Amino acid sequence: QKQNQSHSQNNSQEPIEGQNSNQAVRHKRSPKDFIFGKVIGEGSFSTVYLAKDIHTNKEYAIKVCEKRHIIKERKTQYVKREKEVLNMLANAKHYFVRLFCTFQDVERLYFVLSYAKNGELLPHITKNGSFDIECTKFYSAEILRGLEYLHGLGIIHRDLKPENILLDDKMHALITDFGSAKILGEPDQTDSSSQDHRETSTRTQRRNSFVGTAQYVSPELLSNKISSPASDLWAFGCIIYQMVAGLPPFRSRSEYQIFQKILQVDYEVPDGFCEVARNLVGLLLVREPSQRLGANDKQSIGYTSIRAHPFFNGIDFEKLHEQTPPPIC
Numbered sequence: 663q664k665q666n667q668s669h670s671q672n673n674s675q676e677p678i679e680g681q682n683s684n685q686a687v688r689h690k691r692s693p694k695d696f697i698f699g700k701v702i703g704e705g706s707f708s709t710v711y712l713a714k715d716i717h718t719n720k721e722y723a724i725k726v727c728e729k730r731h732i733i734k735e736r737k738t739q740y741v742k743r744e745k746e747v748l749n750m751l752a753n754a755k756h757y758f759v760r761l762f763c764t765f766q767d768v769e770r771l772y773f774v775l776s777y778a779k780n781g782e783l784l785p786h787i788t789k790n791g792s793f794d795i796e797c798t799k800f801y802s803a804e805i806l807r808g809l810e811y812l813h814g815l816g817i818i819h820r821d822l823k824p825e826n827i828l829l830d831d832k833m834h835a836l837i838t839d840f841g842s843a844k845i846l847g848e849p850d851q852t853d854s855s856s857q858d859h860r861e862t863s864t865r866t867q868r869r870n871s872f873v874g875t876a877q878y879v880s881p882e883l884l885s886n887k888i889s890s891p892a893s894d895l896w897a898f899g900c901i902i903y904q905m906v907a908g909l910p911p912f913r914s915r916s917e918y919q920i921f922q923k924i925l926q927v928d929y930e931v932p933d934g935f936c937e938v939a940r941n942l943v944g945l946l947l948v949r950e951p952s953q954r955l956g957a958n959d960k961q962s963i964g965y966t967s968i969r970a971h972p973f974f975n976g977i978d979f980e981k982l983h984e985q986t987p988p989p990i991c
């Protein structure tokens with residue numbers, strides 16, 4: 663038994679043995695500590711189960727990855743990256759799905775995560791058709807707070823979309839799925855060129871092989887494969903548009919045509935689209951990353967220029983998490 667686990671890991675739900683907490687011995691959890699229930703999420707490399715801790719009766723979402731599959735598909739670095747990012751976010755009190763512990767057996771890796779009872783944001787948008795302005799404002803503000811924290815740590819999500827925004831039991835937003843994330847200043851091992859040991863020319867920034875979900879991917883990822891925090895601001899603009907209009911801004915029959923539209927920033931706003939939201943979206947969906955609203959804000963103090971946009975009038979960014987979210991309508 664390990665005396666102490668990685669200090670960056672949050673082990674608060676692990677049982678402590680012994681009277682003196684200074685000498686506490688923490689058990690490594692195992693699948694036997696949980697009752698596994700229904701599947702609540704499925705990705706190409708993982709299945710997420712609702713699970714109950716048999717000792718505390720608390721519910722968790724457990725992400726299970728099959729080792730053989732990850733190795734075969736050469737996704738080891740993505741899984742490592744996800745764990746690393748989740749550990750970096752373990753102290754964040756709001757806006758992120760939290761990693762409580764990890765364990766493994768011979769065949770699988772397990773990530774014990776907070777269970778977001780109200781699931782993904784996407785079906786809420788779809789079911790409702792779209793969101794009203796109050797609701798769009800609230801969820802946009804929560805996502806922005808999440809991005810401020812993430813980018814402040816030098817992490818780019820790179821696959822921000824309404825499927826990766828979950829809603830907890832109180833309907834607050836939690837950003838999830840860090841398998842595509844990049845930690846600035848670290849060599850990108852998920853970069854195909856580094857895996858292939860190919861020369862990457864004289865660029866100071868490496869090209870990443872990674873491209874996120876078609877509809878939310880930024881023009882710079884399509885043209886030069888270089889991502890920055892501003893790539894998440896592009897996706898943020900797409901998500902705001904989608905909450906207001908009900909559909910993402912760049913749509914087409916084929917992925918190729920979606921990419922063409924993104925590269926030309928070719929989108930329309932439907933009649934009745936809130937004018938102040940249209941203005942904000944227009945300042946985020948800008949081809950040149952450095953020209954996007956917020957791109958030149960000091961990372962250490964958050965996205966002050968985005969917060970100051972009239973769209974967010976009346977929002978208290980410091981108190982969002984204490985507020986009761988407006989009902990979805």
Ligand code: ADE
Binds near residue numbers: 702710723776778828
């Ligand atoms: N689907 C994927 N991850 C989830 C989580 N943490 N909570 C609820 N549903 C999920």
